Each structure stands twice: as C-alpha cells, then as structure tokens.
Amino acid sequence: MKKFFLLLIIVFGICNVVYATETSGEENDIDNNVESYEEDYDLGLYDDSVSSEFEYLYLKGTVEEVGEVFEEKNDYYTFSYQDVKVHIKDQGYNTTKIIRHSLSFYTGIEEMSKPLKKGDKVIVHTTISPDGKIQDTAISERDNTNYLLIILIIYSLAIVIIGGKKGVKALISLMITVLAIFYIILPKLIEGANPLVITTIVSVAITIIVLFIIAGFNKKAFAAILGTTGGILIAGIFAVIFGNLMDLSGISEEAGTLSQQVIYGTEEMVKYDFKGLLYAGIIIGALGACMDVSMSIASALHELKEENNEISVKRMLSAGMNIGKDMMGTMTNTLILAYIGCSMVLVMLLMVTGDNFRHVINSEMLLEEILSAIAGSFGLVTTIPFTTLVTSLLMGKR
Numbered sequence: 001m002k003k004f005f006l007l008l009i010i011v012f013g014i015c016n017v018v019y020a021t022e023t024s025g026e027e028n029d030i031d032n033n034v035e036s037y038e039e040d041y042d043l044g045l046y047d048d049s050v051s052s053e054f055e056y057l058y059l060k061g062t063v064e065e066v067g068e069v070f071e072e073k074n075d076y077y078t079f080s081y082q083d084v085k086v087h088i089k090d091q092g093y094n095t096t097k098i099i100r101h102s103l104s105f106y107t108g109i110e111e112m113s114k115p116l117k118k119g120d121k122v123i124v125h126t127t128i129s130p131d132g133k134i135q136d137t138a139i140s141e142r143d144n145t146n147y148l149l150i151i152l153i154i155y156s157l158a159i160v161i162i163g164g165k166k167g168v169k170a171l172i173s174l175m176i177t178v179l180a181i182f183y184i185i186l187p188k189l190i191e192g193a194n195p196l197v198i199t200t201i202v203s204v205a206i207t208i209i210v211l212f213i214i215a216g217f218n219k220k221a222f223a224a225i226l227g228t229t230g231g232i233l234i235a236g237i238f239a240v241i242f243g244n245l246m247d248l249s250g251i252s253e254e255a256g257t258l259s260q261q262v263i264y265g266t267e268e269m270v271k272y273d274f275k276g277l278l279y280a281g282i283i284i285g286a287l288g289a290c291m292d293v294s295m296s297i298a299s300a301l302h303e304l305k306e307e308n309n310e311i312s313v314k315r316m317l318s319a320g321m322n323i324g325k326d327m328m329g330t331m332t333n334t335l336i337l338a339y340i341g342c343s344m345v346l347v348m349l350l351m352v353t354g355d356n357f358r359h360v361i362n363s364e365m366l367l368e369e370i371l372s373a374i375a376g377s378f379g380l381v382t383t384i385p386f387t388t389l390v391t392s393l394l395m396g397k398r
Helices: 002-023 034-040 145-190 195-215 219-245 253-263 274-307 313-342 344-352 357-361 364-395
Strands: 055-066 070-073 078-090 093-102 104-106 110-112 121-128 134-142
Touching: 055 093, 078 104, 078 121, 078 134, 093 121, 093 134, 145 195, 145 274, 195 219, 195 274, 219 274, 219 364, 274 313, 274 364, 313 344, 313 364, 357 364
Parallel strands: none
Antiparallel strands: 055 078, 055 121, 070 078, 078 093, 104 110, 121 134
16 A cells, blocks of 8 residues: 555656646747748648758757747638747757648547647658758647657556565566567568468567566466466467458558558569458457456466365366456457457547448448457357366366
8 A cells, every 4th residue: 555655656756747837838839930940930831842852850849939820721621820939959950940830630520739839849840951951840740759658657666666676577578578579570561471370470579578578487377477478379370360351451441541651652663462361460469468367367377276285187277267257358359349449539520420330330431440359259259268278187187
C-alpha cells in the first residue's frame, strides 16, 4: 500500500511540473506585427515543380509568438488559420520562420484543431533546397515527444515500485519485445519478407526469452512457452483458414496509405502481402494475452506441486482446467473489448451511413477487426488446455 501511495505522489508531482511548464508561456501572443516578417512568410503549400534534388525534412521547432485565429472562405468551406513565429533548431538548422498554420480539416464535417500558443513544441515539414537552405515550411504536428517520455517514465515507475525485482524483469522483457518488433519484424516486413513466417518465428523467440527472464530456467517457464506457442499457432491457423474462406484482401485504409507512402515512394517496387500482414498482426495481438494465460496457469500448478509433491497428473489436469475456465471469461472479454475499443469509431462511421446491418457487418474493414478479435481470443482459449496438459505432464506424478 505504501508503494501505491508513493507512486501516486510521484505521478502527481510530474503532472504538476508539466502543467506549470505548459501554462508559463500562454500570456505572450504575437501582436499586429506579422507584416514585419512578411519576407519569411510562407503558406506551407507544396510546389509540384520542385526538383527531385530538393530534400524534405521534419525539424523540431518552438513557437515564439502567435497571432489571432482568422478565417478565409471559398465557395464551399471556411478555413481557419493562425500565423505563428517558429524558431527551428534541429539537425544543424537554426532559424526563425513565420508560418501560416491551418487549423481546419474536413472529414465529412468541419473539424478544427486547437490553436497554438507560445512555447508549444511543433514538428515543421521543411523543403531544403540543393544549397542547403530552408525554402518552404509547414507545421506538420505538435511535438509530443516530452509527453510520451513522461508517460513511459510513469509507467516504468509503476512497474518497478509495485513489482520490485519482478517488475524490473517485466520491464526488461517489455523492452525486448518492443525492440524485436521495431528492429526485426517491421524492417523485415518492409523489405517484403513473408509476414507469417517472420512474425511466427520472432513471436516464438520473444516468448522463450521473455518467459525465461520472468520465471527462470525451469519447468514452469518451459510449460508456459509451449502453451503460448500452441496458442499463437492456433490463432494464426484460425485466421488463415477463415480469412481465406471470407476472401479478405487485408487492404484496409492503413494498407492503402502504406502502398502510397512506401511502395510507390521507393526506387524499387516492393510487393507486399497484405493478407499476410493481416494474419501477422493477429498473431502479434494474441501473443501478450497467450503469454499471460499460460504463465498464470503454469505458476498456479507449480504452486500446487510445491504444496503437494505427490499430486497426480490427473489432479493437476483437473485443477489447471478449472483455473483456466475462471480466467477464460475475463481474458476473452479483455481481448474482445480491446479490439472493439480500437475500432469503435470505425463501427460508428459504418452505422451512421444508414446502411442495413448485413451490409455493415460484411464491410471488409469491420470483418478484419472481427476476425482479429475472435482469432486472438480463440488462440487464448486453446492456450489453456495446451499449458495445462504440458505442465501436468512435466510436474505431476504418474
């Protein structure tokens, strides 16, 4: 309990520091002197005639002064803008620019992003001329890197303070998982490797390393590894069978964006297996839940073995399945709710179109989400008997 309150105090202190930093620069806005920077003024529009020799960089900047929000209308829409003075200091560039920042965007309905204020960190999309000078600028995104670091720090502190030594092991295993995904799986997929093969191999490797770190080199970890491997393989097989039966292409909105930005943006054409990428995502999505269930069952049966060294295989099988059944209700809900939460906006958009239920439910984007949720949950459910059987055979007395 003391650790919990200590964590709350630390989180509260960090949040107060962040809030004080953010609000310190709200008072000073730019006045009516935007015209004095007219020579640096840029609408941030892209010129199709720009030579391929030009380089495009995303540079970090800080908002020094801001102007009032104003509107410009055309025949159909009203756009909101804000002139901002941004100091760019990144990758050897150190300069100040006045940028007209568009606050409006349209997704069927008009939306408006929050106006910038003094002190805000931003990412500036820049066009660099062949002589190394910044020619065009446009604010791409707010720079939330500091907030991401704060989130990671708070999360890491929570794991270490509450979990102690086991928390440290969990943090190390999480880092290994993230590194494996971003430095092995994703680069290989970008190169055009077979998604199912590379994802399955790396997922099994992650399972082995993570569970051995958490539980040590023992029968409990070995049983959990086999149980997890069986679960994710079943999830993958389930997804492949029904994905092929439903003739899913795997080409969702994200896949279309990938096609435009990566496939056609490279010198060599890379043909991606989007259906395979869909299946690979299902395996990765199920991996964590399967590891959770398998380790919980293996640990529980290990404790039973410690309490009763003479416990039989049959008794362990019965106990493991009872434990697994209790976990099944909550863990399947967890996985399904996670997928529903991620796709809630998609479901809403499909429903507000006024189409009938059969049309909505057969939309490929929604079918992919449903398949992902059910295949992952199916893999989780099958992890229970796999882990129970292996653990009982390894630890039970025949």
